Amino acid sequence: MFDNLTAKLEGAFKRLSGQGRINEVNIAQTMGEVRRALLEADVNYQVARSFTNRIKDKALGTEVLRSVVPGQMLVKIVYDELVMLLGGASKGIKHSTRPPTVILVAGLQGSGKTTFCGKLALHLKQEGRAPLLAAADVYRPAAVDQLRTLAAEVDVPVYALADDTGAVIQDAPRVATEAVAAARKNARDVVIIDTAGRLHVDATMMAEVADIKQRAKPSEILFVVDSMTGQDAVNTAREFNNKLNFDGVVLTKLDGDARGGAALSIRSVVKKPIKFASTGEKLSQLMPFHPDRMARRILGMGDVVSLVEKAQQQVGKDQAAALRKKIRKEQFNLQDMLDQLRQVERMGGVAEMAKMLPQAGQLLGDAVQGEKEKGFGRTEAIILSMTHEERARPQIINGSRRRRIARGAGLQVRDVNEVLRSFRSIRLVMKRAMKMKGRGRQMGMAQMMQLMQRQH
């Protein structure tokens, strides 16, 4: 449905082949398309416009590297700029020097605040802290019960206020302040305040959250936002920021397929770091935010340039040269394949890798990726069950050796055959890739990676 930005960029620059430079004329046409693609990724209109203007300035007159085509060069410029805009290395929670550290969590209805509070409690617990959850969402039916259930799952206490009949007392600032006092008394060093979802245009509710801030004096205020949010994300974030001057942003529901352009918009408008990314329904699924991953996501799949960059960093140039020599001399063996697979894993797994490769991305449906991730362990187990000689000279692996390897790996003979079969095709593709030059070689490499996945 949504064209990916990378393909658009490369398509637009196809006609430029033979020109070594990005110039005023050829970039103007492309920037319109880039802007449209950004809008489709839910980047705010104004943010998208100033972004493309900046890209234009940067790209103008840039010498196109001989190794990459102009389109790819532009992709790289766009990617680098995105990463920069999304912020540097991820920042954690700012802890107070005098405990307890008070963290206020706020956002729109349904953005995922309560679930995030549970996740954050677990995250802090794993860091060796003793959190207390304050149930300051006093309005939504059963919100307190929801927080209690989550808290029980991670074994963290909850502070809530109820009257004699068990009904929730609707005084959020009081819950917050009393929770802080209770934490101090019971030696809990972090208080996480879960607040009710509110619309930024609801003056009464915005005043309430400002009141909570004033009275509970949080050292960290986090604004929670759904990664599927559209153009209005900027207004929401701006209003919350005006009222609360929050310290960081939490992006939720990133396990969906939204491109998450809202992240870029919020970041560029309120200039606050994105601190966490929430990626699933399990309470352990909370990660520090990675600007590079987000940039790739907004760009869509197929960032060949960054793949090459990453591959170079990881493998190291010497190693890469050694590998090339091996392939040329047809000495690439199972041990090398295992090393390569481990590299792939280190780069963020096959699924991550697939996202960076256009062809692979097309071949692999999201659904099967999980399966493939699991498959790496199998391949590894099979190769590790081989002797060094078998790994170096796969041709000696006969029927009885296959049976022994399968037993050793706890798998079937046909699994061993599967690994051997894909090893042969990978070797073949590699050989072919070596004979190609320039861009062709990259494509060959991509095809090889694809095969590596298939054999998973």
Next chain:
Amino acid sequence: MFGRKNEQDQARLEQGLEKTRTSLFGKLSRLVRGKATVDDAVLDELEEVLVSSDIGVKTTVTIIRHIQERVAKDRYLNTKELHALIRDEIARLLHQRPRATAGNSFESTPHVILVVGVNGVGKTTTVGKLAHRYRQAGCSVVIGAADTFRAAAIEQLEIWARRAGASLIKQRHGSDPASVAFDTVQSALARSTDVVIIDTAGRLHTRTNLMDELAKIKRVIDRQLKGAPHEVLLVLDASIGQNAVHQAAQFTRSVDVTGLVITKLDGTAKGGIIIGISNDLEIPVQYIGVGERVEDLQVFDAQRFVAALSI
């Protein structure tokens, strides 16, 4: 069925859409101020206004193209005409889709409604408000608490059922949602209840196993009562961006969505999403939520929507 409160509804709708109206048409007025004709600069700014209202890139491009065609044909387009032209475009986009029919009346009882959507869009609240609507219309209602996953979802629904005067069928947290759906339909059949509304857990449309679970719930319902569920409502948060299309496609693939519910339309300038969705999707918008009160879930009416948007 829900006809009586028309005038009140219109007033609430106008109130709920106020921000959208002032934002969209207010910006339009600003951009043509001091200009006599619609030129490229105006169109460029128009693009910004439309996209910023979450109308969506595709729909915006369509609207702009139509206006360009008009300009080309008439050689000249007065900026004053632009207003009317855009209103017509919006009306055209909204009317080209089949009108929502179900929900206003139904042929057989129990009338079964399955409510689905991603996390946090307001499914449970919608179920509560729907129950209230049907109760007000004099129907007996049973709600099935098939969101057995989210913490305290059942408790939340209990409160809503009590408020609406509907009965609730539930099992324990973590039990099989298809089994809850089964019990609910059974209960409705036994007590000849008019309306069955089944709440489901929020799930991202990319989770294959969870989407399969939803398909199973639907199958179980159909097995007990041929042709049920009669309505499958996909709930979308109005602040959603371009991902709405993906969601609708995936949910339709699993459970054949019959109508959309757009929630949280009040307060902010997000009404544009309805225009984009009507253009991009084949599924009619059935209900819209224009406020927090129980009565603020309304049957969507394109004509009224356009009227409320351009008073």
